[in-house]
Amino acid sequence: MVHKEREASSNRVGIVGLGLIGGSLGLDLQDKDWEVYGLVNRETTAEKAKARGLAHFISTDPKILSDCNLVILALPLDQLITPDLSLIEALPKDAVITDVGSVKSPVLKVWEKIHPLFIASHPMAGTTSAGVDAGLKGLFKGKAWIGTPTKDTNQYALDTVKKVATSLGSQWLISDADTHDQAVALISHLPVIISAALLRTIGQEKNQSVIELSKQLASSGFTDTTRVGGGNPQLGTSMAITNTSELIKGLASFRLSLEELEATITNKNWSKLQEELKHTKSLREKFISD
Amino acid sequence: MVHKEREASSNRVGIVGLGLIGGSLGLDLQDKDWEVYGLVNRETTAEKAKARGLAHFISTDPKILSDCNLVILALPLDQLITPDLSLIEALPKDAVITDVGSVKSPVLKVWEKIHPLFIASHPMAGTTSAGVDAGLKGLFKGKAWIGTPTKDTNQYALDTVKKVATSLGSQWLISDADTHDQAVALISHLPVIISAALLRTIGQEKNQSVIELSKQLASSGFTDTTRVGGGNPQLGTSMAITNTSELIKGLASFRLSLEELEATITNKNWSKLQEELKHTKSLREKFISD
Numbered sequence A, B: 001m002v003h004k005e006r007e008a009s010s011n012r013v014g015i016v017g018l019g020l021i022g023g024s025l026g027l028d029l030q031d032k033d034w035e036v037y038g039l040v041n042r043e044t045t046a047e048k049a050k051a052r053g054l055a056h057f058i059s060t061d062p063k064i065l066s067d068c069n070l071v072i073l074a075l076p077l078d079q080l081i082t083p084d085l086s087l088i089e090a091l092p093k094d095a096v097i098t099d100v101g102s103v104k105s106p107v108l109k110v111w112e113k114i115h116p117l118f119i120a121s122h123p124m125a126g127t128t129s130a131g132v133d134a135g136l137k138g139l140f141k142g143k144a145w146i147g148t149p150t151k152d153t154n155q156y157a158l159d160t161v162k163k164v165a166t167s168l169g170s171q172w173l174i175s176d177a178d179t180h181d182q183a184v185a186l187i188s189h190l191p192v193i194i195s196a197a198l199l200r201t202i203g204q205e206k207n208q209s210v211i212e213l214s215k216q217l218a219s220s221g222f223t224d225t226t227r228v229g230g231g232n233p234q235l236g237t238s239m240a241i242t243n244t245s246e247l248i249k250g251l252a253s254f255r256l257s258l259e260e261l262e263a264t265i266t267n268k269n270w271s272k273l274q275e276e277l278k279h280t281k282s283l284r285e286k287f288i289s290d
Helices: A019-029 A045-054 A077-081 A085-090 A104-116 A155-167 A177-203 A208-219 A222-225 A235-241 A244-266 A270-287 B020-030 B043-052 B076-079 B085-090 B106-112 B153-165 B176-204 B207-218 B220-226 B231-243 B246-264 B270-287
Strands: A012-016 A036-037 A057-059 A070-073 A094-099 A122-124 A144-146 A171-174 B013-015 B036-040 B057-059 B070-073 B096-099 B119-122 B144-147 B171-174
Touching: A012 A019, A012 A094, A019 A045, A019 B036, A036 A144, A045 A057, A070 A155, A077 A144, A077 A235, A094 A104, A094 A155, A104 A177, A122 A155, A144 B207, A155 A171, A171 B020, A171 B207, A177 A222, A177 A235, A177 A244, A177 B013, A177 B176, A177 B207, A177 B220, A177 B246, A177 B270, A208 B144, A208 B171, A208 B176, A222 B176, A222 B220, A222 B270, A235 A244, A244 B176, A244 B246, A270 B176, A270 B220, A270 B231, B013 B020, B013 B153, B020 B036, B020 B043, B043 B057, B057 B096, B070 B076, B070 B153, B076 B231, B096 B106, B096 B246, B106 B176, B119 B153, B119 B270, B153 B171, B176 B231, B176 B246, B231 B246, B246 B270
Parallel strands: A012 A036, A012 A070, A036 A057, A070 A094, A144 A171, B013 B036, B013 B070, B036 B057, B070 B096, B144 B171
Antiparallel strands: A122 A144, B119 B144
């Protein structure tokens, strides 16, 4: 850990929470000419974060944020939506504030009333790991980072967050919060539940020799398809809590889509199934390149 | 391509089909002291396979198999289940014959009547690529390769296929064909249809700005979960054709599992959802290690 004297600086960033996203931000921003102040909940977390050098200064006292001109709230969604009063009181009135939550409408609704320079944002940089040991350098490079401004958003604040995102190698995107939440329901939250349902299906198999062989045969296809459903349970739950209605819409649409494929198989309409799989192959190519 | 004179050898392997699996076998077995004879359907494929050096000798004439003491049928499932008469006639009566199909009961039913030294086997080494350009060295290393003998299976033939599998670095497993087909339905075929249904769901989204943002946001979670559903349409279709009843059973079980998770979300029973996701996380850890 670097022990610096606190001195006047216009590049003081506070990071609230030093888990995967917060810790990774701390590591990267220290390399980018920022003086980094980390706020965590527990002393034991503070000690671990200091040992890992996740920020220049680390404390459990919200006052550590008092001289920051940018504060990044890298907190779980539930803590973002019902923030501690002590945190709110510690945020400088003239600092730009942003969050990194994966759902934007509920966060924006709460925070646009709390702080005039709040920017709701979402770096798409989740992995399955979490906690103070999870942060790593270069996590945001090449990833999308979405800002969801409203007509009342302060332009200077938006530019400040954009600069941070692009300085870490992220691709900065702008969207309205509702469109963002619908898109992440489809491409992020829905896959978690579907992938979890696949794991539950295997979990409900009764034939022991099938289970044992399945364990031995599980290869890349199964590994890939079940990765997000076997990820962080807290994260999956808070996605569902905060994006419930979009997720339910997505699930209904998925169920219909699955039933149509299932009928194609039950009816042994193989030429139609092959057409469907050609279609999904081309859909995937439009969405991503491996 | 290596031009060798044909000479007496007890290590002559014929490979029927030089796509991903056949081509990879050809590349590896040439390094393992086998004289490799490749049989393909079309002259243009033969030329490409020669240019890639996928076998020592390559022909479109089944007679190329006449002196082989091992023949590996690396054909699509439909061609395995309704084999060409010219192929059957060209197989030496004293050669060991095996296949590499991903479903075993229907293959076994056909081939145990055709050849006394037939071994139904399945190397778990699929990727999304296919065709004469797909084969690559070392594809089987560290992968499971399952043999599904019956009480009538010739032990020498089984040992021969096992030796080939282990010589290429595969882990050799034994199972009965029905258990194999149930296991691959769960861990391989079911994920393909579920993953395809997820892609169809996105394909059916009507809101253009949601689609555009989804394309920009699609990250590792979506990439992983949709990989097998955006794979080879012929392969997916032939899995469904040949393993229909097990796949339909798996789909019914998955639908129930998904409906239970969906109800948990609709009822906003978040503690139960978190328990479910803890359970799927631990299930996945029992099945695979990333």
